[in-house]
Amino acid sequence: MAQGMKRLGVPVAAFFGVALIGLIATSWLLNRDALRQAVEAQIRAVTGLDLVVKGPIDVSVFPGSYVSFHDVGLKGGATSDPALSVDVLTANLRLLPLLLRRFEISDVMMLRPHISVVRDANGESNWTPFIDTIARTMKPGAENQVSFSEIRIQDGVLAYEDAANRVSEKLGDIDLSLAWPSISRSFAATGQFDWRGERVDGSVSVSDFVAALSGDRSGLKARLASAPLKLAFDGTVANRTSMMMEGTVTIDSPSLRNALRWAGQPPPGTGGFGRFALKARANLVGSSIALTNVNVELDGNVAEGVMTYANTGRQTLQATLAAGNLDFTPYISTFRLLASGARDWNRQLFDLNALNTTDLDMRLSAAKVTVGSSKLGRTAFGANLRSGALALSVGEAQMYGGIARGSFGISRSDAVADVKAQFQFIDVDLQACASELFGVTKLSGRGNLNVSLVASGASPFGLAQSIDGTATLTGHDGAIAGFNAEQLLKRLERRPLSGAGNFRSGSTPYDKLTIAVKFSEGVATAEDIRVEGPAARLTLTGTASVPAREYDMKGIASLVSAPNAASSFELPFVVQGPWDDPLIFPDPESLIRRSPGAAPLLDAVKDRKTRDAVRSVLERFTGGGLKPAAVPEAAAPAPAASAPAGAAKAN
Structure with missing residues (x-):
């Protein structure tokens, strides 16, 4: 073989030599x-x-x-x-x-x-x-x-x-x-x-x-x-x-x-x-x-x-998706209705430019949904964004132990957002619902909530100033924590001038709760608020300011009369102050008039200045300096911050 290779190498070398000479x-x-x-x-x-x-x-x-x-x-x-x-x-x-x-x-x-x-x-x-x-x-x-x-x-x-x-x-x-x-x-x-x-x-x-x-x-x-x-x-x-x-x-x-x-x-x-x-x-x-x-x-x-997805001069995205667990918290974490660390509405202007970049039509269903602290069960909802108008709809969501349905729409007019919301919560846990939606932590029971609101503004504060619409709540078999209306009424029935005492404990159970509120330019007016319990009943009238997040309401609490009782004890009271920490206190004029010894003194005094002086002495005598509320021919109630020590605070 070696000899064959040698014989083959000669012509190969010769070939390359000729090629090289030819190339040169x-x-x-x-x-x-x-x-x-x-x-x-x-x-x-x-x-x-x-x-x-x-x-x-x-x-x-x-x-x-x-x-x-x-x-x-x-x-x-x-x-x-x-x-x-x-x-x-x-x-x-x-x-x-x-x-x-x-x-x-x-x-x-x-x-x-x-x-x-x-x-x-x-x-x-x-x-x-x-x-x-x-x-x-x-x-x-x-x-x-x-x-x-x-x-x-x-x-x-x-x-x-x-x-x-x-x-x-x-x-x-x-x-x-x-x-x-x-x-x-x-x-x-x-x-x-x-x-x-x-x-x-x-x-x-x-x-x-x-x-x-x-x-x-x-x-x-x-x-x-x-x-x-x-x-x-x-x-x-x-x-x-x-x-x-x-x-x-x-x-x-x-x-x-x-x-x-x-x-x-x-x-x-x-x-x-x-x-x-x-x-x-x-x-x-x-x-x-x-x-x-x-x-x-x-x-x-x-x-x-x-x-x-289509891009015909304007981008359009359509989707129908199903998921197991969805967490929307990252997408809403930067949208704050309230100012950070404060009880005031956020006044930062909306950035609505994102509404004009893309048209969106999405249908999404999930077994579980998390939105901040809210946990939803099986949920089906849709999102439609067209020509700068966004519409969100919830076909049905398992929420707060019940069912939630509703829609939310937002459209852009220059730098102003026009918002429309309609929601319905059916047989939900009121404690979880009121706490997460409104920051009210003292309400328990089960019930139905219907909300229909419209607003227009360049910031959350602007929306709060322009809210119009209605809200109704019907509850049953629950309680209002923070005070015991029956205990307070029985005490004041026996001794009207004993002072309110410390009644910011316990709770007021109810069989039926009815709340009907009408919103107009950021002010909520109570049309029908009734709390009916086994031992006490409460009714409320008045207003609540949405921009200021404050109550200015009056009510009447009464003991439920026995079947053969001649009459029941009724006590007017006042609710004032911020939503997250309101003051609840009885009307001192009513307590004074119910006292057998004090009422004749006020009736005997015809002169207004003298009557006010006598009433002041009686209030100091009761030990609480009870704050007046809606007294005829008297000054309007003082600010909530000057309420008496016996006033109750509740959410």
């Missing part, structure tokens, strides 16, 4: 003008563009076989602006054809190319002739079929202009390798580029390049990876009358908020929109995409269903 001789005898013209003709045949050389031309045959053109422009016949300009374009030549005095390009390298893509209103671009020519020359059986095995781009720049859609983009520092071997129908491109301050690594492969260039269906695999976003597609593509793609798409982002900013889309609000992942079957036609078999994850929330 060719470099001496080469017609460089013919070589340059041949290279230009092949580039024109492949690209359909004329080669315009403004700089020097370098020709080398040995040791490297190439032609380098400096300051090169490629222009189409109908376009005055260059579609491509290159600092240095180098065409490497195939070795064997060169020995036979034929000039064939094996691959092309472009150093610092500037690529310009201009798209017109009809969807055509200045690169359409280039694409048509490649498709024509690469078809099997085409005359003078020419192909480059590879085109390398180094340190390139691409500018894209679409005046019809007002799109202008720029890619920089492009390093790509484009390959479509003449012996294969495939095409592949791999490399990197800079876009909007991020380095993007990408790859594209087309199974049938000729079909894809002709607009016919072809297999397509694409991948883009950057710090804000990763995207992959595996399917088919066609482009007869419009772009059509069908396949599996996957998207992954550590922060959807950052990815949206990077893509030039303003993210909604300031909370949430972190970790995001999507996998779906995609069907793209033109500027619309339909996603089926969707599996989407956002901020730990996972849902399945279908989605569609």
